[in-house]
Amino acid sequence: MAKKYFxxxxxxxxxxxxxxxxxxxxxxxxxxxxxxxxxxxxEKFNRLFALNANDALEILEKEQVQVIVADMKMPEMxxxxxxxKVKKNQPNIVRMVLTAITNPLEILKSINSGEVFRYVVKPIxxxxxxxxxxxxALDFYRLRMIERELLETEYRFRGIFExxxxxxxxxxxxxxxxxxxxxxxxxxxxxxxxxLNGLRHEFxxxxxxxxxxIRNVFRDGIKTQISSSKMIRGEKIYFETEFTPxxxxxxxxxxxxxxYKDITKIKKLQQELLNSxxxxxxxxxxxxxxxxxxxxxxxxxxxxQLCMSTLSTSEVSSSPSRMTKHLQLINRNLNxxxxxxxxxxxxxxxxxxxxxxxxLNKIIKLxxxxxxxxxxxxxxxxxxxxxxxxxxxxxxxxLELFENILLNAIQASSQNQKIQIQTKIEEEIAIIEIHDxxxxxxxxxxxxxxxxxxxxxxxxxxxxxxxxxxxxxxxxGSIYVQxxxxxxxxxxxxxxxxx
Numbered sequence: 001m002a003k004k005y006f007x008x009x010x011x012x013x014x015x016x017x018x019x020x021x022x023x024x025x026x027x028x029x030x031x032x033x034x035x036x037x038x039x040x041x042x043e044k045f046n047r048l049f050a051l052n053a054n055d056a057l058e059i060l061e062k063e064q065v066q067v068i069v070a071d072m073k074m075p076e077m078x079x080x081x082x083x084x085k086v087k088k089n090q091p092n093i094v095r096m097v098l099t100a101i102t103n104p105l106e107i108l109k110s111i112n113s114g115e116v117f118r119y120v121v122k123p124i125x126x127x128x129x130x131x132x133x134x135x136x137a138l139d140f141y142r143l144r145m146i147e148r149e150l151l152e153t154e155y156r157f158r159g160i161f162e163x164x165x166x167x168x169x170x171x172x173x174x175x176x177x178x179x180x181x182x183x184x185x186x187x188x189x190x191x192x193x194x195x196l197n198g199l200r201h202e203f204x205x206x207x208x209x210x211x212x213x214i215r216n217v218f219r220d221g222i223k224t225q226i227s228s229s230k231m232i233r234g235e236k237i238y239f240e241t242e243f244t245p246x247x248x249x250x251x252x253x254x255x256x257x258x259x260y261k262d263i264t265k266i267k268k269l270q271q272e273l274l275n276s277x278x279x280x281x282x283x284x285x286x287x288x289x290x291x292x293x294x295x296x297x298x299x300x301x302x303x304x305q306l307c308m309s310t311l312s313t314s315e316v317s318s319s320p321s322r323m324t325k326h327l328q329l330i331n332r333n334l335n336x337x338x339x340x341x342x343x344x345x346x347x348x349x350x351x352x353x354x355x356x357x358x359x360l361n362k363i364i365k366l367x368x369x370x371x372x373x374x375x376x377x378x379x380x381x382x383x384x385x386x387x388x389x390x391x392x393x394x395x396x397x398x399l400e401l402f403e404n405i406l407l408n409a410i411q412a413s414s415q416n417q418k419i420q421i422q423t424k425i426e427e428e429i430a431i432i433e434i435h436d437x438x439x440x441x442x443x444x445x446x447x448x449x450x451x452x453x454x455x456x457x458x459x460x461x462x463x464x465x466x467x468x469x470x471x472x473x474x475x476x477g478s479i480y481v482q483x484x485x486x487x488x489x490x491x492x493x494x495x496x497x498x499x
Contacts, residue, residue: 020046020064021045021046021066021067021138021141021142022045022046022047022048022063022064022065022066022067023045023046023047023048023065023066023067023068023069023134023137023138024048024049024050024056024059024060024063024065024067024068024069025047025048025049025050025068025069026049026050026051026052026053026055026056026068026069026070026071026074026079026082027049027051027070027071027074027098028051028052028071028073028074028075029071030051032071032098032122033049033051035124036049037049039124039127039130039131040131040134043131043134045134045138048063048065052074052075052076052077053070053074053076053077053078053079053081053082054076054077056068056070056082057082057085060086060089060090060093065090065093066093066094066137066138066141067093067094067095067096067134067137067138067141068082068083068086068093068094068095068096069096069097069098069120069134070082070083070095070096070097070098071097071098071099071122072097072098072099072100072119073099073100079097079098079099080097080115080116083095083097083115083116084115087115092141092144092145092148093141094117094137094138094140094141094144095115095116095117096116096117096118096119096120096133096134096137097116097118097119097120098119098120098122099119099120099121099122100121100122100123117137117140118133118136118137120133161179161181162181162182162183164181164183165183166183166259166260166261167181167183167184167187167188167258167259167260167261167262168180168181168183168184168257168258168259168260169181169184169196169257169258169260170246170255170256170257170258171196171214171255171256171258172254172255173218173254174195175195175196175197175211175214176194176195177191177194177195177196178255180194184260187260187262188200188203196210196211196214202232203232205230205231205232206230206232209226209228210241210243210258213226213241213243214243214256214258216243217243217244217245217253217256218245218253218256221245221247221252221253222245223242223243223244223245224242224243225240225241225242225243226240226241227239227240227241228241235264236264237262237264238262238263238264238266238267239260239261239262239263239264240260240261240263241258241259241260241261242257242258242259243256243257243258244256244257244259355392355393355394355498356392356393356394356395357390357391357392357498358390358391358392358393358395358398359389359390360386360388360389360390360391360393360398360423360430360432361384361386361388361389361423363395363398363399363402364384364386364402364421364423364432365384366399367399367402367403367406368382368384368406370403371403371406371407371410374407374410375410378410378413378414378415378416378417379415379416380410380413380416380417380418380419381417381418381419382418382419382421383418383419383420383421384420384421384422385420385421385422385423386422386423387422387423387424387425388423388424388425388430388431388432388497390497391430391495391496391497391498392496392497392498393475393495393498394474394475397471397474397475398471400467400471401467401468401471401472401493402432402434404464404465404467404468405434405465405468405491405493406419406421406434407464408464408465408491409434409436409438409491410436412436412438412439412488412489413436413437413438413488414437414438417436417437417438418437419434419435419436419437420433420434420435420436421433421434421435422435425497428496428497429477429494429495429496429497430494430495430496430497431492431493431494432492432493432494432495433490433491433492433493434490434491434493435484435488435489435490436488436489436490437484437486437487437488438487438488438489439488440483440484440487440488440489441481441483441489446481446483449465449481450465450466450468450469450479451466472493472494472495475495475496476495476496477493477494477495477496478493478494479491479492479493479494480492
């Protein structure tokens, strides 16, 4: 059986809201269908037509329809029966009925029960009024969809708010609570009078801070975030709080959302991890310290015993050079042990004393000047490209940092080679690169070069690069090293520029 419906879709729509809206007209009179086509030829919504209820149901299975207009009296299935089926299967479609009945009690009953949005009496005398009814139905559909989306959004956000462990409170300018999630009720308890002033006494240290920040957000309309700690119930509580403005349709802030996170447990875990890392580092350092200082003290002790032996056998006058050699060895080992102790104290105890604005380029030039003899001894050329000026730092620690790195580069370089130094700024971070053409670092040693007491050099303490890492960490920066593609390595230091 050929389908007895027609699809008329107008083109070049001027209304974005109507271009995807479709109305289905159902009437068993071909003359009525033709009349409807003529009346609505210039309308911007899509039109579908069917000559009976069964064809209309088939169309609804295939097409997205927003409004259906059905004739009351049709063979096989009347209009109300059709619309009841539509309501059951596709309740969002807005339903209208065309009728020539003069006593519309059944239609009114259908309207009151929600089965029908509106009925239109046939014959249609005013085409403009009829089209306005159709547009009203389309508007009703759009409003229904907006309401549904708003409800879905509300349910979705309520689900998010209720499932999070963060405390969420929404307040107006008078600190009246508009919404509070379960986590906040569990944490703070029920607020008396549903107002911020009803916060329990033990949380009073938070109240004034919150009020001040809420007032600022209402005044400026800008999100604020704070991280702090307070003594609450005799315990130090660490927390993060966000104050976010919620604006009305005119762009004015009418409520503020508080998102409060108690991060005390996280802080404790971080401290435990830090203590654990310190213990591991201390263990490594103790082992290295025992090895380095122990060897030197053992050597000094042996030399002292030999000197004592020489003195007891009256061979001093006959072997002065031997005595001098042992004394020099004692002196050298004791001095080295003293240096290791100084480096150990420097490494384990942060030494930042006086943060000030300094010229980083002048510091590097001063380090180059201090290492003049070492540079001259190997006839090394220094290429310095300065692009950073002022940073906030501890000047003495910076001198120590770059002296260690540059000395390391000099020692790794052969005669007549070049060391390149570059400074630059990227996103308020000072970046310093020191590039040498030395022998490079093997893959197995790359992960260990910043470890305390680790060294591949003779008569070295192994604390130089470990101290460098400590200095950079104290400044909130980072340091790492990478092998160059051609030859040598590049040390890269990143330090916040500061204010």
